[in-house]
Amino acid sequence: MTTIQPNDGDFKNLRSQDRPAEPSADLFVPQPLDSTVREELAAPAPTFWKEAWERLFKNKGAVVSLVLLIILSAMSLIGPSMNEFTYREQHIPHSNLPPKVAGLEWLGFDGKDVNGVDQYTQRGVETNYWFGTDEFGRDLWTRVWKGTQISLFIALVAAFLDLVIGVIYGGISAYYGGRIDNFMQRIIEILTGIPNLIVIILFILILEPGIRSIILAMIITGWVGMARVVRGQMLQLKGQEFVLASRTLGASDSRLMRKHLLPNVMGPIIVTVMFTIPTAIFFEAFLSFIGLGLQAPLASLGVLIEDGYDAIRSFPYKLLIPAVVISLVMICFNLLADGLRDALDPKMRK
Amino acid sequence: MTHELKEQHTTNAGQDDLLVVSDLKKHFRLNRKTVLKAVDGISFSIKKGETLGLVGESGCGKSTVGRTLTRIYEPTDGEVHFDGLKLKGRLDGKTKKRINRDVQMIFQDPYSSLNPRMTVSEIISEGLVIHNPDMSQKDREKRVHELLLLVGLNKNHAGRYPHEFSGGQRQRIGIARALAVEPKFIVADEPIAALDVSIQAQIVNLLKELQEERGLTYLFIAHDLSMVKYISDRIAVMYLGKIVELAGSEALYEKPLHPYTQALLSAIPLPDPEKERTREQIVLTGDVPSPTDIPSGCRFRTRCPFAMDSCAVIDPEFREVEPGHSVACHLYDAEIMAKEGKELKTV
Incomplete structure (x- = not known):
């Protein structure tokens, strides 16, 4: 490269041009427009899921519910092993003891029965039963958390069935459409036509009442709502032009499902699962309450409520504690589902 | 094989025809009694590097023609000769794959034609993933950047999601997706109908430039007659599933x-x-x-x-x-x- 030395005359000329007497608008030289710089973004675009998370965390009810659910699940796992009793161990001399927790007497955990008599001193019981005992002297603390375990297990099974059977059934029905869809929808109509209670009673005729017949009944009808939601969403998506574009590129069925259809129905799927769970929990509790569910000595929240209901006048704590726990679980799942729906589908928000 | 091909060419049309459609039909069976005859026996040919405009009222079957040619729909009847291939009835896997590569489509609605859950880079590279699975991630990325530049966007757009773009930009992304697999023939199904007028001209000019650069052949479906005249070499007018008139665009406008x-x-x-x-x-x-x-x-x-x-x-x-x-x-x-x-x- 050759450098050109400016001679003095040039330099002077330039200076006089560059330095006008008064500052004027001409002094401002526009920065050349560079489209690549203009389009650069400081932060990467937030993905759909990240935005949804942020929206969920702004919802106080949902966050509180989530935390409570985590605490309740943790308690259902560690609660039964926090004291020396098991859920089935009977100890008749210690029957019908009210709840007593050292330091929590002011909350009602003082060991006094409905007549204000401290049963622990009267009967000379040394150990504190935190949630009291039932008529056979079984520790209710252990039994309540065991029951919560059952409820959460039912929740898990319901979610799993929804996700596996419901999503696949609805997906296949919508994706292949036509005669297959017609046939599959008629089956669903028949299934929803049979009341759940009849199904479970039929199962109890063959099997014995218990968790197995409840799960079998759920396998038969529990996923129908999800199948319908997924089918509706898929039908709507199937005709969208991005799906057609992918098909003109020769995408396989599995690729279309994985990359285009499923990610777009994920929101409604999650919301539906979260709304199915409390229904399933309540279904189990209801069956146990009317005596068609879990059988003694197994504990489920429904069984405990039924036991407490029989003795509501003399030992209200037997009803109160499991009722509060199951209400908490159901309210929390409902609030979380609500929050998730708002977070995943902002258009639904009022 | 070559003899057979030659014969087809001589019987059907001239040597430079990329696409020859003869008596193409697409009927939809609505129920046991009614059959919707969306396309009811149409024939035309398109030369290499040419643009054929297809106009008609809404519901006359022009989009169905496009979708049948790209094999989104299986034709009910008729024959299509495309670039030496004879397409009739169900296609075997290999032919289907070639059609999926050589025939691409640009869609009408830029808002529903891009998957909202995928980044621009994923959208554009989808064809590459399907047709060149061996391509490395790096090469694919490079190709996406090239395509973005080609359609007038830039590489900073690659990581973004479709909702961050305007209608015209989205349509450009759709065009880049179609070009990714280097097609020979593009069906543009009302690519400008959903855009406002100032953007329409940009997109049409982009399509024209791309055609000159890469020798693309277009079937341009539209109902805006003035735009069609601007981009097409010849125009076919459709009415109720049939072509009623086909002529050079000047001739058609001067002497319908x-x-x-x-x-x-x-x-x-x-x-x-x-x-x-x-x-x-x-x-x-x-x-x-x-x-x-x-x-x-x-x-x-x-x-x-x-x-x-x-x-x-x-x-x-x-x-x-x-x-x-x-x-x-x-x-x-x-x-x-x-x-x-x-x-x-x-x-």
């Missing part, structure tokens, strides 16, 4: 032969207010008949101002009445007009 084409063209407003005031508009009476119940004979006769007795009986043949200008109308058929005792319309 079919009464339907004349009515369509007379509906274009003129930019000059003086002329606009005196513009004679042919107003068609009635609605388009339902494609499930097509009128006998000529399908336009129910709305045609020149309808004769023969029109209800004989389906007019699609014939070339002068070089490069074909029309399906009895008014230009000496035999029928003699029978009707009317004067033959001169071309």
Whole structure:
């Protein structure tokens, strides 16, 4: 490269041009427009899921519910092993003891029965039963958390069935459409036509009442709502032009499902699962309450409520504690589902 | 094999035809009794590097033609010759794969044509993933950047999601996706209908530039007659599942032969207010008949101002009445007009 030395005359000329007497608008030289710089973004675009998370965390009810659910699940796992009793161990001399927790007497955990008599001193019981005992002297603390375990297990099974059977059934029905869809929808109509209670009673005729017949009944009808939601969403998506574009590129069925259809129905799927769970929990509790569910000595929240209901006048704590726990679980799942729906589908928000 | 191919070419059309469609039909069975004849036997050919405009009212089957050519729909009947391939009936895997590569589509609605859960880079590289699975991630990324530049976007757009773009930009992304697999033939299904006018010109110019650079062949489906004239070499006019007139774009606009084409063209407003005031508009009476119940004979006769007795009986043949200008109308058929005792319309 050759450098050109400016001679003095040039330099002077330039200076006089560059330095006008008064500052004027001409002094401002526009920065050349560079489209690549203009389009650069400081932060990467937030993905759909990240935005949804942020929206969920702004919802106080949902966050509180989530935390409570985590605490309740943790308690259902560690609660039964926090004291020396098991859920089935009977100890008749210690029957019908009210709840007593050292330091929590002011909350009602003082060991006094409905007549204000401290049963622990009267009967000379040394150990504190935190949630009291039932008529056979079984520790209710252990039994309540065991029951919560059952409820959460039912929740898990319901979610799993929804996700596996419901999503696949609805997906296949919508994706292949036509005669297959017609046939599959008629089956669903028949299934929803049979009341759940009849199904479970039929199962109890063959099997014995218990968790197995409840799960079998759920396998038969529990996923129908999800199948319908997924089918509706898929039908709507199937005709969208991005799906057609992918098909003109020769995408396989599995690729279309994985990359285009499923990610777009994920929101409604999650919301539906979260709304199915409390229904399933309540279904189990209801069956146990009317005596068609879990059988003694197994504990489920429904069984405990039924036991407490029989003795509501003399030992209200037997009803109160499991009722509060199951209400908490159901309210929390409902609030979380609500929050998730708002977070995943902002258009639904009022 | 080569002999066979040669024979096909000589029997069907000239050497430079990329696509020859003969008697293509697409019927949809709605229920046991009704059949919707969306495309009911159309024939045309497109030369390499040419743009054929396809116009018609909404519901006349023009989008179905596009979707049948890209094999989104399986044709009910008819034959398509594409670049030495004879496509008839169900395709085998290899042919299907080639069509999926060589024939691409640009869609009408830029808002629903991009998957909202995928980044621009994922959208554009989808074709590459399907057709060149061995391509490395790095090469793919490089190719995506090239394509973005080609359609007038830049590489910073690659990591973003579709909702961050305007309609025109989205349409550019759609074009980049179609170009990723280096197609020979592109069906543009009303690519500008959903855009506002200033953006329409940009997209049409982009399509034209790409055609010149890469020798692409287009089937340009639209209902905006002035835009079609600007981009197309030849124009086909469709009515109720059939092509009623096909001519070079200049010829069609200067001398429309079919009464339907004349009515369509007379509906274009003129930019000059003086002329606009005196513009004679042919107003068609009635609605388009339902494609499930097509009128006998000529399908336009129910709305045609020149309808004769023969029109209800004989389906007019699609014939070339002068070089490069074909029309399906009895008014230009000496035999029928003699029978009707009317004067033959001169071309």
